Amino acid sequence: MMLDTQPTQAIAPPEHFVSVKGLCKSFGNAVLYDNFNLDLASNQLVSVFGPNGCGKSTLINMISGLTPFDSGEILIHDKPIRRARIGYVFQNYREAMLPWLSAFDNIAYPLRVKGMPEAECRDRVETLIQTFNIQLDLKRYPYSFSGGQQQLISILRALVADPEVLFLDEPFSALDFETTLFVRDKLQEIFETTKIPMFMVVHNLEEAVFLADTVLLLSKRPTRLVEMVSFPASRPRTLDTLSSPEFIETSRHCLDIFRQEMRK
Amino acid sequence: MTATLSKPQRRAAGRPFLQNLDRLLPLVGVGVMFGLWWLIAVSGWVNPVLLPTPWATLSALVTAMTTGDMFIDFFASVVRTFSAFLLAAVVGVPLGVLLGSSEKLYRSVEFLIDFFRSTPASALIPMFILFFGVSDFSKVIIAAFSALLLIVFNSAYGVLNARQSRILAAKVMGANRWQVFKDVLVMESLPQTFIGLRSGISIALVIVIVAEMFIGTEQGLGKRIIDAQQVLNVQDMYASILITGLLGYALNVLFLLGEKRVIHWSGK
Ligand SMILES: Nc1ncnc2c1ncn2[C@@H]1O[C@H](COP(=O)(O)OP(=O)(O)OP(=O)(O)O)[C@@H](O)[C@H]1O
Ligand SMILES: [Mg+2]
Numbered sequence: 001m002m003l004d005t006q007p008t009q010a011i012a013p014p015e016h017f018v019s020v021k022g023l024c025k026s027f028g029n030a031v032l033y034d035n036f037n038l039d040l041a042s043n044q045l046v047s048v049f050g051p052n053g054c055g056k057s058t059l060i061n062m063i064s065g066l067t068p069f070d071s072g073e074i075l076i077h078d079k080p081i082r083r084a085r086i087g088y089v090f091q092n093y094r095e096a097m098l099p100w101l102s103a104f105d106n107i108a109y110p111l112r113v114k115g116m117p118e119a120e121c122r123d124r125v126e127t128l129i130q131t132f133n134i135q136l137d138l139k140r141y142p143y144s145f146s147g148g149q150q151q152l153i154s155i156l157r158a159l160v161a162d163p164e165v166l167f168l169d170e171p172f173s174a175l176d177f178e179t180t181l182f183v184r185d186k187l188q189e190i191f192e193t194t195k196i197p198m199f200m201v202v203h204n205l206e207e208a209v210f211l212a213d214t215v216l217l218l219s220k221r222p223t224r225l226v227e228m229v230s231f232p233a234s235r236p237r238t239l240d241t242l243s244s245p246e247f248i249e250t251s252r253h254c255l256d257i258f259r260q261e262m263r264k
Numbered sequence: 265m266t267a268t269l270s271k272p273q274r275r276a277a278g279r280p281f282l283q284n285l286d287r288l289l290p291l292v293g294v295g296v297m298f299g300l301w302w303l304i305a306v307s308g309w310v311n312p313v314l315l316p317t318p319w320a321t322l323s324a325l326v327t328a329m330t331t332g333d334m335f336i337d338f339f340a341s342v343v344r345t346f347s348a349f350l351l352a353a354v355v356g357v358p359l360g361v362l363l364g365s366s367e368k369l370y371r372s373v374e375f376l377i378d379f380f381r382s383t384p385a386s387a388l389i390p391m392f393i394l395f396f397g398v399s400d401f402s403k404v405i406i407a408a409f410s411a412l413l414l415i416v417f418n419s420a421y422g423v424l425n426a427r428q429s430r431i432l433a434a435k436v437m438g439a440n441r442w443q444v445f446k447d448v449l450v451m452e453s454l455p456q457t458f459i460g461l462r463s464g465i466s467i468a469l470v471i472v473i474v475a476e477m478f479i480g481t482e483q484g485l486g487k488r489i490i491d492a493q494q495v496l497n498v499q500d501m502y503a504s505i506l507i508t509g510l511l512g513y514a515l516n517v518l519f520l521l522g523e524k525r526v527i528h529w530s531g532k
Contacts, residue, residue, distance in 0.1 A: 099529035
């Protein structure tokens with residue numbers, strides 16, 4: 001079912017890569033989402049920021065089909081989640097890799113479960129690592145790589161099956177500063193090359209603004225969408241972007257809104 | 265930009281000489297034990313008929329293994345232990361994995377497994393004799409039964425406690441239930457399964473030796489130990505105990521090494 005290839009001459013590409021209507025979700029008596037709506041225009045990198053425990057992970061997991069929800073509708077490119085090709089990058093790469101498989105076999109796993117012939121699997125993985133100029137010895141096991149390399153491998157794994165959306169839940173939070181810079185640059189490069197829309201939860205406000213076309217600011221529970229802030233700075237974004245007036249302006253604006261929300 | 269983050273270099277081990285000395289530490293205990301044994305044996309505190317010197321015992325061991333008939337007994341016990349173990353593993357691992365893959369199924373038999381696991385297997389020997397007689401088969405079956413419980417329990421436990429994150433990861437990559445089961449659940453349970461296999465072969469050896477003493481047999485280390493004791497052939501008794509201990513130890517080491525090779529990812 002995931003093998004469905006989209007007809008190339010699609011009639012008018014879908015306007016939104018994610019659209020959520022009337023979403024409700026509670027854990028026991030705790031209401032997390034009550035009639036939550038969200039439309040994300042196509043081909044963007046969207047980052048999500050909100051207070052701890054407000055339900056960012058739950059949201060990304062519901063949209064990617066990992067967590068069931070109580071009521072409402074979620075569409076990806078105008079299709080139900082089950083019919084969409086999804087890539088997901090976990091926060092904790094160590095617990096999301098399959099350590100009994102080599103890095104190469106980890107990357108190839110999404111293709112293998114679909115029953116793709118071995119030769120084609122190899123080709124696809126080779127092409128992918130060449131496209132992004134990855135110089136790692138992928139015959140090694142995942143745990144023998146550094147944290148940043150492992151997270152990069154899990155990003156490749158999420159990309160290999162040609163997803164139409166990439167979900168990332170705090171992809172940098174288990175990495176140190178230097179590695180974060182490296183993985184972040186790589187992710188931006190991937191976004192620019194593939195134009196795959198990305199939906200990324202980020203735990204640091206500046207991080208959220210830096211890569212994003214749109215920043216979603218969430219409230220405390222029950223969680224509402226407080227504001228969608230757009231950040232149209234040109235790409236590639238570099239360390240200079242961090243000191244540009246538009247970045248500083250947008251970050252401050254987001255911070256103000258966040259502070260107001262926390263005071264409520 | 266290229267992906268070349270360097271991995272931090274592992275610090276080179278310093279002072280190789282002292283490290284080599286450290287490796288010999290386990291021998292200290294052995295040396296002390298043999299020293300004490302020798303002291304007691306030559307001091308005259310204990311009747312020399314009951315306690316030969318270590319050297320006499322060791323040379324009896326070597327002679328009996330190379331020229332005498334001890335090897336036949338040794339071999340018979342090894343064959344029984346491995347037959348029991350294989351039987352238990354072939355049935356136990358799939359059964360455990362199956363039980364573990366359904367929480368409800370496992371909970372419904374958990375008490376039974378825990379009960380029989382807590383019952384000393386030697387207490388069941390008379391019952392097994394009733395059913396299977398005093399044949400060789402009977403000894404293998406009872407040893408297999410005790411090993412089976414340990415293996416089932418550990419395999420089931422391994423599957424039950426598989427990391428949720430890896431299951432989710434496989435699901436989101438499009439794996440169906442069967443693929444999740446064989447690619448993730450079974451692999452996740454392997455470290456625990458190996459613990460079950462290792463304890464399984466240990467208990468199989470224990471029960472084989474007890475059964476050989478209790479049920480009687482033509483050949484076997486258990487029978488040899490008890491026979492030697494009956495006729496006060498103490499050198500042979502100690503030698504047989506030593507070789508049994510060595511066998512148990514070797515099996516444990518063998519399984520630990522196998523475990524290390526197969527489960528290369530454990531603890532990483
Ligand atoms: N399976 C669950 N059962 C019960 N409560 C849950 C479950 N998963 C999450 N919660 C609760 O829902 C709330 C939102 O959790 P979630 O992990 O989505 O938040 P988050 O915004 O990602 O938090 P963080 O900033 O810590 O990553 C939390 O209060 C959490 O305790
Ligand atoms: Mg979270």
